[in-house]
Amino acid sequence: MRGFLGKFKYHGLFIKMFIVTLVSVVSVALLTSIVTIQMSERLFMNTFSITNSKIISQIQTNFESFNYSVVTASNNVLQNGAIKGFLTKPDMDSLSSMYSYYSASQQMKRIQSIVAAYPVTMTISGINRKSHSTDSSYWPNSLDKLRNSMLTVNTLVNPKKLIYQLDNQYVAGSSDEDPAIVASRALMERTSGNQYGILYFAIRESDFKRFYSSFTSKGNDVVILDRSGIVVSSNRHELIGNKERDLLGYAKEMEEQQLSFKDVSVRGRSSLVLSNYLPVYDFYLVNLIDKQEVLSEMVDFKTVALICAAIVLVALFIVFLISRRLTQSLTMLAKQMSGITENNFDNYITVTGSYEIKELGNAYNYMLDELNDYIKKLIETQKNQRNAELSALQMQINPHFLYNTLASVKILVQQGNKEKAAATINALISLLQNTVSNISETISVAQELVNLKNYVFINHVRYGEQILVNYFVSDDCYGYHIPKLIIQPFIENAFFHAFQDRNEGHIYVLISREDDALVCEVVDNGVGMSGYDHENPDHASISTSHFFSGIGIRNVHDRITLLYGEAFGVEIVSDVGDGTRVKIKLPLMKT
Secondary structure (H helix, E strand, O other): OHHHHHHHHHOHHHHHHHHHHHHHHHHHHHHHHHHHHHHHHHHHHHHHHHHHHHHHHHHHHHHHHHHHHHHHHHHHHHOOHHHHHHHHOOOOOHHHHHHHHHHHHHHHHHHHHHHOOOOOEEEEEEOOOOEEEOOOOOOOOOHHHHHHOHHHHHHHHOOOOOEEEEOOOOOOOOOOOOOEEEEEEEEEOOOOOOEEEEEEEEEEHHHHHHHOHHHOEOOEEEEEEOOOOEEEEEOOHHHOOOEOHHHHHHHHHHHHHOOOOEEEEEOOEEEEEEEEEEOOOOEEEEEEEEHHHHHOOOOOHHHHHHHHHHHHHHHHHHHHHHHHHHHHHHHHHHHHHHHHHHOOOOOOOOOOOOHHHHHHHHHHHHHHHHHHHHHHHHHHHHHHHHHHHHHHHHOOOOHHHHHHHHHHHHHHHHOOOHHHHHHHHHHHHHHHHHHHHOOOOEEEHHHHHHHHHHHHHHHHHHHOOOEEEEEEEOHHHOOOEEEOOOOHHHHHHHHHHOOOOOOOEEEEEEEEEEOOEEEEEEEEOOOOOOOOOOOOHHHOHHHHOOOOOOOOHHHHHHHHHHHHOOOOEEEEEEOOOOOEEEEEEEEOOOO
């Protein structure tokens, strides 16, 4: 035993190579066998598809013969004066009614002989609510139900066509009823085009399937689909009335691409689909071939599958034993490195294994060091950039606002109204402190209200109190924080542009919660705006205004979306004469 182990130790590489070679040979042999079987199957299916294509052509011929008889009979009805009179003339007396009915029934019997080769019943219904059927027991359907059915509705939608439909009064899959395929056509005046009745040809599905039932077998099914995918007829009765979207898709694809057959999966089974479009019926004739059922006698797939599975399992076991030690360190390294895809940039790994693995691990750890340094610098740079942008915005105070405010204070002092002058100066100082001195990105709603009231107070001093401002703030919103210089530009715009043609007005500031967002609204009853473009807010008539803060509407909107994402921003609704509503949507922030 020890000697054997010694040999294994010194000849391990040879044994491993022998095993790998053995597995490779077995795999190649197995693959060759599978390919050969598949080629045999493909050859068989191609031959089978050619044979079934001829069968489909024969079935199509049967359908066309039936349709020819129906078309001929319908044209005879359309040209028959006795039938037209029966369906259009009102009842005058019992004798004339009986004569009219007798004449129409005799003509219907004569025309019925045209389709006598098929078990078809003919039914007519007129605008005078009269009707007649050549065999009411064959197709039981009351006149009221027939008039209100989708059969009639669809016929009237296409009055010039002979259309085929499945009588949908029967439940799909029911074995108690035998559905009917109905061909219907509107009866119309040749000259005026006025409709005076409808003609129905009904054939039971069990009789309709005789056109193709002799060509079906186990695993070789025929399915007739209408334009919407409803199964109109099939040798598999349980499918009738069901909607087969997959089969309809295959049939349309084959029609568009001119394919002779298509290899698909239907209900989890590998199948071959052949299809022909029947234009006169507006149906798709689909031949569905179950490959497993048809090929079961050619190849014992179960035995082949078991053999292949056994070979694969043995090969996998051998490969696992051989390669486990060789790949263990690399597998561990890959698992640790995969954590970086979850933004885990501190996922440093322990370096073990062969020389190559150690070098790879060291390079990975060095890359993480460099990446973390870069991210820290990037975050710091972006933070400094935001602060610099805010500081620059705060410095963009319109000097005319300062000049006019100080001039107003001077006038108040000259008038001896020192208290109001002092209040104006205090309001200006507070406003400047919170817009220029304070470089914080956000302030509380309560502080923003103080700034707004100071700004409004200064404007009232300068221009009078004809424009009133009211504030409505929910009690739970005072503590939330909002970006600075967000609401004030819209207050200023309302002051100087909303009431150009009016001596007085109202501005409302509303702040409340809406789901997980803080909503700030500025509403005025001014003149409104025309030509407002929601995609380009600064292109509206207010774009020419000079705001106190120098921030345009687009600037405010872009600033919000940059900070908090596309879910937040500014929405404006305005129309001439109806005022303006500005809605600012922000996230809920406490600090």
